[in-house]
Amino acid sequence: MVPRRSTLFAVLSVLAATVLIGAAPGPAAAAATTTTRFVDIPGDGVTLKANVVAPAATGSYPAVVFPSSWGLNDIEYLAQAQSMAADGYVVVSYTPRGWWASGGEIDTAGPKDMADLSKVLDWTIANTPADPARLGAAGVSYGAGISLLGAAFDKRIRAVAMLSGWTDLVYSLYSDQTRHLQSSGLLSLAAQLVGKPSAELSTMLGDFMANRNVPKVMEWAKVRSPATYLDQINANAPAVLIQNAWGDTFFPPNQLADFYGKLSTPKRLELRPGDHAIAELTGILGLPNDVWTSTTGWFDRYLKGDTGGTKPGQVYLKPDNAAAETWSAWSAQTTSTKRYGLGEIRWYDGTGLLGGSPSTGWSKSLPNDYDTVANGGVVLLTNGISAFTGRRPTIWLPFVDRNRAGVWAAERPSTALKVRGIPKVHLNLTGTAATGSLVAYLYDLDSVGNADLLTHAPVNWQSTTTGSRSIDLSLSAVNYDVPAGHSLTLVVDTVDPLYYDANSGGTTTITGGSYLDLPVK
Known part of the structure; x- marks a missing residue:
């Protein structure tokens, strides 16, 4: 099994750094024209x-409410608040219930948090x-989720900017029946350190980590x-970024x-390199940042009526190694889907051909509970680096x-x-246990053997029967140009330190007829 205790130290370090970054003061230049x-x-x-x-001058201004992120407090957005106030906004940032010095217990964007947002x-x-006719809500992570949820319950919210938020918390916790180990551990750790978890939250986290009462969670x-x-949300028709x-x-x-x-509703979707809350991080420090530029442009358009602000009806995609692209819809980026069959593993180098029609008559057995150098890395850090580099x-593939x-x-x-x-x-799998796990990496x-990780995803199965089964797994969305002369490579193993697994020893055998469907432009 993969040792997991070291994960706690990694996430604790990240949390401490994030709290300090969130406490950074805003630009002093804005002080002359704003009040705090x-x-x-x-x-x-x-x-x-x-x-x-708020602006120091008298008048009536559009206002944006910012709930703070999980584990942070209302000073998180001071730099952006001062910049926005200098540009004619009232900005109210608050610490949600159960965090830091705010009263109550953590409601995890539940009904009490929705009532609080309306009270704010x-x-x-x-x-x-x-x-009152020009109100918006925005936030990063936890604040993002509260803001978008709030737009379903309070019609006064006319524009929303959701930065590193979620739309489906069930998927976030249990995508492909696989629980996320490191991310849930970090959320639990933050709640214990600087929050007041409710009995409900403690129960849900305990059940989640123990993999019990799944329907209830x-x-x-x-x-x-x-x-x-x-x-x-559609009925209330807020503009959603x-x-x-x-x-x-x-x-x-x-x-x-x-x-x-x-x-x-009026809408826009943007994806950039990085990990959770990384792309917007320098903006929280008050540095130039295109996430925050787009966010303020969104509010300019829908709260100020500035037609030169961030445009709706677009999907903006910024890959790691190519120019940014703008599409009219998510599906417009994909011209066709190319099927790559998985071929027989060659005896001399332990590698099979990825390509052509799916072939039959071969199998590859994987021992369960054993990791390889192919993995998703450490939450926040591994993918976060790509936002800056x-x-x-990268791994060296011969080491797999x-x-x-x-x-x-x-x-x-x-x-x-x-x-x-x-x-x-x-x-296609054969001879499998009733429960098991696989992780696929592209x-x-x-x-010369250097392999850059484009995307990956885990999958668990839990049934009452052993034997043959087929697994269909959607990898995480990707926008990337594989250079000419490079090889698209698929790796499948059974363990990843980012996730809980359902392995119970033995082996999992992949057989012929398996394939990769790749969306391409």
């Missing part, structure tokens, strides 16, 4: 700690120069999913594409133990292969 005050806002039966940054809007209208998560209230990262290990982006397609996480993994490599094309969309893997392999 720290206030107590009466929520739904609790007191919420908050701050208000009430207070903002009554106690600031906010125009899913129902709890469904109540906290914007997708559950899609009809209400969704921004996220390709490598988000908390809220993988596939859920966003599905939700975006069903939105009938423009380079995906062929006794523990199946490896299939495609022929090297003479032109770049433009991968656009959600790759899907179909695996790499860009150069001529």
